[in-house]
Amino acid sequence: MKISSMRYLVHQGFKGIWKNRMMSFASFCIMLVSLLMVGISVLLALNINRIIGGIEEKSEVVVQIADGISDADREQLKNNIGALPNVNTIEFYSKEKAWQNMMENMTAEERALFDYADDNPLPDTFRLTVHEIKKMTETTTQIETFPNVETTRSPTAFADTLISIRRVLGIISGAIVLALIIVCLIIISNTTRASVFARRKEINIMKYVGAKNSFIRIPFFIEGMVVGVLAAAGALALTKFAYEGVYAIFNDDFTLWSVLGVSNLYPFEDLFPYVAASYAIAGAVIGAVGTSFSTGKHLNV
Amino acid sequence: MVEFKDVSVKYSSGVDALNKINLKIEDGDFAFVVGPSGAGKSTLIKLVLKEIDATSGEIVVNGFNLNKLRRRKIPALRRTIGVVFQDFRLIPTMTVYENVAFVLRVIDAPAKYIRSRVPYVINLVGLSNKAKSYPTELSGGEQQRVALARALVNDPKLIIADEPTGNIDPALSYEIVGLLKGINECGTTILMVTHEHDLVRHFGGRIININSGNIAFDEYIGGSNED
Ligand SMILES: Nc1ncnc2c1ncn2[C@@H]1O[C@H](COP(=O)(O)OP(=O)(O)O)[C@@H](O)[C@H]1O
Numbered sequence: 001m002k003i004s005s006m007r008y009l010v011h012q013g014f015k016g017i018w019k020n021r022m023m024s025f026a027s028f029c030i031m032l033v034s035l036l037m038v039g040i041s042v043l044l045a046l047n048i049n050r051i052i053g054g055i056e057e058k059s060e061v062v063v064q065i066a067d068g069i070s071d072a073d074r075e076q077l078k079n080n081i082g083a084l085p086n087v088n089t090i091e092f093y094s095k096e097k098a099w100q101n102m103m104e105n106m107t108a109e110e111r112a113l114f115d116y117a118d119d120n121p122l123p124d125t126f127r128l129t130v131h132e133i134k135k136m137t138e139t140t141t142q143i144e145t146f147p148n149v150e151t152t153r154s155p156t157a158f159a160d161t162l163i164s165i166r167r168v169l170g171i172i173s174g175a176i177v178l179a180l181i182i183v184c185l186i187i188i189s190n191t192t193r194a195s196v197f198a199r200r201k202e203i204n205i206m207k208y209v210g211a212k213n214s215f216i217r218i219p220f221f222i223e224g225m226v227v228g229v230l231a232a233a234g235a236l237a238l239t240k241f242a243y244e245g246v247y248a249i250f251n252d253d254f255t256l257w258s259v260l261g262v263s264n265l266y267p268f269e270d271l272f273p274y275v276a277a278s279y280a281i282a283g284a285v286i287g288a289v290g291t292s293f294s295t296g297k298h299l300n301v
Numbered sequence: 302m303v304e305f306k307d308v309s310v311k312y313s314s315g316v317d318a319l320n321k322i323n324l325k326i327e328d329g330d331f332a333f334v335v336g337p338s339g340a341g342k343s344t345l346i347k348l349v350l351k352e353i354d355a356t357s358g359e360i361v362v363n364g365f366n367l368n369k370l371r372r373r374k375i376p377a378l379r380r381t382i383g384v385v386f387q388d389f390r391l392i393p394t395m396t397v398y399e400n401v402a403f404v405l406r407v408i409d410a411p412a413k414y415i416r417s418r419v420p421y422v423i424n425l426v427g428l429s430n431k432a433k434s435y436p437t438e439l440s441g442g443e444q445q446r447v448a449l450a451r452a453l454v455n456d457p458k459l460i461i462a463d464e465p466t467g468n469i470d471p472a473l474s475y476e477i478v479g480l481l482k483g484i485n486e487c488g489t490t491i492l493m494v495t496h497e498h499d500l501v502r503h504f505g506g507r508i509i510n511i512n513s514g515n516i517a518f519d520e521y522i523g524g525s526n527e528d
């Protein structure tokens with residue numbers, strides 16, 4: 001293909017957008033909204049994963065050991081627990097150390113309350129971290145069946161909430177994505193149909209003078225792709241705006257979140273190249289594919 | 302060259318448009334196709350362009366066997382043919398120049414060639430001073446001359462004109478056919494459909510008369526302008 005022909009076809013594509021501007025604008029809007037919704041749910045999922053990851057790293061399961069067992073039994077128990085697949089690290093935390101730690105963290109008045117106690121009321125414990133927080137409950141149930149285990153304590157509540165949010169989000173965004181892609185394709189394909197109709201005379205002549213199908217279709221592809229990429233640019237700008245707003249709120253209240261073991265959100269700069277590339281590719285592909293539905297049967301020689 | 306062997310066309314509506322037509326048009330010929338409305342003339346033209354397929358029989362056009370021609374090779378066939386329609390079919394948003402240049406762009410001709418070839422053919426049909434006009438600013442005869450320039454521009458072996466004079470003043474019709482004759486003298490085969498008997502009698506030449514899907518008459522007659 002000659003450069004001059006390519007230039008001509010690209011020009012025709014842009015002209016088509018303008019000629020057909022109402023429909024092009026409708027395509028643009030629906031694609032922008034779709035990309036935005038998909039983008040935001042993906043970013044949300046990414047951050048929830050990051051938070052869950054942070055909790056996984058920090059959250060400890062405390063296993064309370066029966067009082068007065070032998071060192072050999074304790075070593076046995078430690079090995080048994082350490083052998084569980086979900087257990088990452090395991091550390092023995094003696095009651096003396098726990099007592100000392102507790103005392104250090106108390107004010108003088110508080111400490112005075114314990115002056116009468118010459119006996120250490122705290123138990124020996126194992127502190128362990130897990131690989132996967134979603135299997136934490138399963139793991140603690142297993143540990144509780146081992147001999148010499150009194151009880152276990154684990155911070156599963158918050159993690160469980162996040163995990164169920166992530167699951168619901170996954171289902172909803174999957175459904176939304178599917179629905180939106182279909183809507184996008186329908187709208188774009190109708191836009192193209194209108195554009196084909198607007199240019200039917202030219203197309204008719206093109207066929208008589210021996211234009212190849214690909215040649216006739218290229219302007220419509222370009223039309224779809226340009227609208228797609230413009231929608232991607234719009235979606236990117238809005239995503240950046242919205243994300244940075246949320247990020248700022250989160251950052252301000254960070255102390256509150258960090259108490260819960262939550263690490264911070266990804267900064268938008270880190271995500272920008274991926275978001276931009278995904279939007280651009282998705283926009284261009286949906287735009288081009290959408291046009292091919294209606295160019296298929298209308299334009300054949 | 303156009304060759305029809307026992308070609309029949311039956312439309313899905315049940316109409317028998319052509320019945321076992323046999324026809325041969327040699328390179329360099331000028332043939333008028335005449336006959337009453339509904340005789341099957343346009344059907345014949347559509348077959349040559351492979352807009353429709355014959356129900357039976359064999360067709361060869363400019364070396365392409367249309368029975369075996371794949372869909373994706375149709376553009377290659379059409380690049381050897383120029384077409385002129387009764388209703389001109391110019392693109393209203395393009396100037397005369399663009400309407401003609403458009404054809405060469407479509408077949409991916411070099412820009413340099415387009416720049417020299419387009420003014421040449423526009424001059425040939427006598428419209429150099431109207432190159433920048435839009436079709437609506439032209440008379441019917443002028444519009445048909447643009448269509449002729451468009452059919453000519455990629456130097457086809459065959460030009461097909463389906464009632465090219467049907468929408469223009471009789472006086473201007475002679476001008477159009479005169480142009481086609483001139484093009485024919487340079488070696489291009491011409492197949493022109495018309496039902497204007499005066500024109501045919503005036504110019505003479507090969508007359509193919511179609512009636513109810515059959516060739517009623519296929520002869521050379523002398524033109525009155527040659528007396
Ligand atoms: N697309 C079509 N479908 C059904 N019948 C058609 C079609 N085109 C033409 N015909 C019929 O075929 C016959 C020949 O038509 P046509 O070739 O257009 O005649 P002409 O050009 O000589 O006037 C007519 O009876 C016409 O009604």
Ligand SMILES: [Mg+2]
Binds near residue numbers: 342343344
């Ligand atoms: Mg006809």
